[in-house]
Amino acid sequence: MLTVCLPSQGALRLSSPLPDGVEAVVWNGSAPTPNDAERTEFLVVLQNSPFTALFDAMPRLQVVQTVSAGIDYLTGLVPQGVTLCDGRGIHGGAVAEWVMTAILSSLREFPGFLRAQEHREWTQHVTGELSGKRVLIVGAGDLGDHTARRVAAFEAEPVLVARHARDGVFGTDRLPELLPTADVVVLVVPETDETHHMVDQEFLACMRDGALLVNAARGPVVVTEALLAELEARRLHAALDVTDPEPLPSDHPLWRAPNLLITPHVGGAVQGFPARAYKLVHDQIERYVKGEPLVNVVHGAY
Numbered sequence: 221m222l223t224v225c226l227p228s229q230g231a232l233r234l235s236s237p238l239p240d241g242v243e244a245v246v247w248n249g250s251a252p253t254p255n256d257a258e259r260t261e262f263l264v265v266l267q268n269s270p271f272t273a274l275f276d277a278m279p280r281l282q283v284v285q286t287v288s289a290g291i292d293y294l295t296g297l298v299p300q301g302v303t304l305c306d307g308r309g310i311h312g313g314a315v316a317e318w319v320m321t322a323i324l325s326s327l328r329e330f331p332g333f334l335r336a337q338e339h340r341e342w343t344q345h346v347t348g349e350l351s352g353k354r355v356l357i358v359g360a361g362d363l364g365d366h367t368a369r370r371v372a373a374f375e376a377e378p379v380l381v382a383r384h385a386r387d388g389v390f391g392t393d394r395l396p397e398l399l400p401t402a403d404v405v406v407l408v409v410p411e412t413d414e415t416h417h418m419v420d421q422e423f424l425a426c427m428r429d430g431a432l433l434v435n436a437a438r439g440p441v442v443v444t445e446a447l448l449a450e451l452e453a454r455r456l457h458a459a460l461d462v463t464d465p466e467p468l469p470s471d472h473p474l475w476r477a478p479n480l481l482i483t484p485h486v487g488g489a490v491q492g493f494p495a496r497a498y499k500l501v502h503d504q505i506e507r508y509v510k511g512e513p514l515v516n517v518v519h520g521a522y
Contacts, residue, residue, distance in 0.1 A: 222241055241509065261283065284304050288488075309500065310493065319487075351375040356402035360380040367406060406434045408437055410438070
């Protein structure tokens with residue numbers, strides 16, 4: 221009998237029916253620890269799970285499955301020899317929708333129109349547009365691919381960038397020459413040692429005047445102080461779904477920065493997420509039971 225641990229009754233319902241020979245433990249890591257936890261081989265975790273309590277209670281653990289695209293919060297915590305799988309494929313469409321909403325809202329100046337609406341002011345004027353723009357997408361995984369397809373549908377030019385160059389994708393070593401050519405720069409990279417503070421003063425200085433930076437990755441990918449300086453100088457625009465620090469304190473100067481749209485890390489928070497997430501979990505459990513290779517296995521940082 222294979223024992224899997226799921227974080228909630230809702231997760232169990234969405235993952236069902238489980239394959240024959242599989243029993244489920246529903247436990248989110250809080251006390252008390254169920255007796256069956258020690259037999260768990262396959263564990264599903266959430267980003268806010270108490271990982272130490274879960275791992276300590278599961279000496280037979282073989283697989284940790286996340287339902288998030290990023291796994292930076294698990295760095296150094298997964299026990300040695302345990303396979304870690306991420307949630308690639310779950311969030312791509314939803315995050316790309318957020319990216320497009322952020323780009324269009326910023327270029328078409330919807331935040332300003334909303335403020336005018338609150339004051340009952342008719343402030344008609346010409347705005348920017350996405351059509352014809354060059355959109356540099358830093359991160360060419362699932363999120364980047366979804367974003368590129370949607371950018372192209374708006375008659376704009378997507379340009380993909382990844383760690384290493386490949387057919388149709390530039391390497392990050394080309395960023396200094398690519399950044400000055402872009403009207404919009406979208407960040408959809410995982411947070412790793414390589415991407416931490418990637419967007420620093422030098423990166424931002426390469427962006428053309430009036431360009432838009434969109435961060436749907438992780439807050440620490442951007443040096444907050446460097447971005448704040450560019451916004452306060454009104455040289456750049458930005459749309460952020462993630463910040464550093466996060467949650468953003470109420471007295472943080474980013475709240476008052478000009479040319480900035482902020483949302484509270486909701487890029488993947490959509491109604492269809494649970495069904496997609498636990499469809500992946502169900503399929504992964506089936507693969508594990510049958511001895512088939514798991515998908516989304518994390519090697520190194522991602």
